[in-house]
Amino acid sequence: MKKPTLRSVAAEAAVSVATASQVLRGVGRISEETREKVLNAAQRLNYVPDGRAASMRSGEVREVGLLVHHVSNPFNAEVVSGVTDYLDSQGYLASVLDSRDDATRQRRQIELLVRNTRAGLMWVPALDTPPETVALLRAHAVPNVTFLRHAPNHAADHVGVHNSAATRIATAHLADLGHRHIAYLGGNLDVESRRDRIAGYREIMTQRGLAAQIVWPCEDSRKAGMVAFQQLHREHPEITAIVCNGDMIALGASLALSRAGLRPGEDISIVGFDGIEEAALAAVPLTTISIRPYSLGQTLAETLIRRIRAPMAQYAELLVHGELTQGATSCAVREHPAA
Template sequence: MPVVTLNDVAIAAGVSVGTASRAMTGRGRVSTETIEHVRSVASGLGYKPNVIGQALRRGSSNTVGMVVPHIENPFFAELIRAVESGLHDKGYQLIVADSHANSEAEEQRLSLLLARQVDGILVVPACYGQSAAAVGATAGEIPLVQLDRRAGENIADYVGVDNKAGMLLIAQHLAGQSVRTVQYVGGDDATTPGTERAAAFDEASREAGLVLVGSYRHQFTYETGSQAMSIQDPIPDAIVCGDDLIALGAFGQLKRAGVSVPEQAKLTGFDGTVLSTIVEPSLTTIKQPLEQISAAAIEALVRRILGHAPTTLVHEQFKPSLQIGGTTATQLGNPEASFTK
């Protein structure tokens, strides 16, 4: 069976070869209708583009690199999935690397992606401050967009969630559930979400009339939530966690200690990952709009790749939503509950 060429696709679709090429790569000026039509025709003919040949001719690899701090964290797994889908629609393939939340490893991963001649990089910085030099230097070499976190101020484009808005939603929800005392458990100042969410909840809790009786901050891990609950006695009316993974750790320790959620203590998370739905009762959490965030980050990156970027850095944050689950569903039954040691 003869190999189907781009010229065959163009003839069958009734367009020029140039238009067919732009439709297949998603680059240049071409309508959505034409893209869908040409790609449908190409699929029907069994056309398979020569990616290597395209890269050699255009000086482009049609690949984008992505560096995340913890690939096993469900939030980053879901973010990667959203990014991969969005990039595929624009004709790019994704290469993912894990920095293990280590700035030195992150610098190595960025260098490896540069050596692979990717067209651009999306990075969730490992640390605030420590990652700034490597991320900033890479942004000077290649189009780069920061996702979810920032390595520093004004060093590269950034797209993420509005952490302040999310914590305000949580505080207002708890205030409406007859909650009085709260504890915050979250990430430390090593990352911007760690800093921003803690500060945002401190402010939001005061505005909502809640009494913040304690704060435990370490890493965005299951262990952080578990450790925080193992040393907290008596428990407050509610525990507000900086992400779903921390909340899951807190939930496990509360359950082991014989504390009933939500009857004796309410519990909330942040991110809206699959973790929020696999516990019983389901977790009340802040749902990040990952599709919007990933789409905006991809758009910013592709604009830079194509040389159409604005003269100023992109700084875009999206409003999250409150996802109410069973962990805040009922009135408090025993606000004086404490751990069984």
């Protein structure tokens, strides 16, 4: 009643372990007759090989790690879904961890992954990721792909979003609709993605001769978006359009607007960023720059697997372009609402 092992299968089939191993892996020269004997024995015993032993000997590992800053955030959840689906199709397993954007926590988690010998790692480097964390990965030669953010002084594959291009599209879209007072709402941390997004916003604003550039920070959640929008609206009633740092913020802003008796789109235009499923199904469907998180997750996993298979290949940086998804929250400007 013990767990069946290759030895017991071999005994059952009356062959050597070496032969049994070869049959089960489909390698070597084995006669059809013994092949069947082994296969039957394995079936009878309900044999499943021990991946640990196999991987120790062969050096092949089919498990990877995925480290994000907040698993239950809808954008990340869709990414996780894309990642696990792709990996599953390749026979890989993913261990998912939530760093909560805490560098200390992240450090411990990476150690846990290294200790459990993952073949590679996909990670969103936490804020203030210290050099030691990067050194750890390098010391253990862990194939890894950074996602959304780069790690400081770390040459590695990267999958991310072309942030500035995306906000250029968003801002230009609003400017084309005649808006002149366009604010940027969201983000409160000094991360590259936000910097790049704001840069794209400013670029278009300047190009169109729009001097009133307002950047208003807030956390990445619906609630924070609501509150921040209310403040922004009170301080700058002249604003007729906003570009948001994320869909959750945009949904929050849209909600605040509705609750204030204004109509998203008609009174004030809003453009989101991410393209989560929910965006299209909000009370007022959101106009957003869609990044297709599910497909981004697939790409991320694909990049890691490729790296694992070709460890010496040159590092690559893949930035996906966002595309404008027209919802109902962006319309042509009307006369000044505060006028």
